[in-house]
Amino acid sequence: DAGVTQSPTHLIKTRGQQVTLRCSPISGHKSVSWYQQVLGQGPQFIFQYYEKEERGRGNFPDRFSARQFPNYSSELNVNALLLGDSALYLCASSPGRDTQYFGPGTRLTVL
């Protein structure tokens, strides 16, 4: 079975721009979570969606938003990019309250 997929793999943006990251969960998984991993740190929880509803939000500004589609894929949007938004963005899926399986990530660089 295919694992979690994310696109794009790498992205370079300039300050003030907007970015959309995409994630497709493992087939049958209804929960998708997004994490931000800054170099040298552990992943930080951004959002969780389950059955297309937001179930949780981490300590991130309103510039960050997300949604989940009927096929359980998800998008993470970040507006008004700052240099500090440069990070590896990880998507994880799970069938419910269970182990989360992580995708390869999207590396975002903000110049």
Added chain:
Amino acid sequence: ELKVEQNPLFLSMQEGKNYTIYCNYSTTSDRLYWYRQDPGKSLESLFVLLSNGAVKQEGRLMASLDTKARLSTLHITAAVHDLSATYFCAVDNWINQFYFGTGTSLTVIP
């Protein structure tokens, strides 16, 4: 907010030696996960610990959980070079939102 701390942050150990990584967390939880991350790669699930006293073993790695002490350990036995990676513990806040530790960067040297 749930806080998760790991120590040590960096660990350099010789092949064949044993060592333990510690993971402490600030509020009660019944689930703890260990992940491995190789440089430039994503996270690979190693263990899920679901109850107090749980112990899981896979090869040279053994993980345990003490929910009363809010402590998990990852024990490495007879380290080999292939175990070089960064190891993270993650605590579930009861609703499947994971809070990760700072990570332990392990280097096994010949």
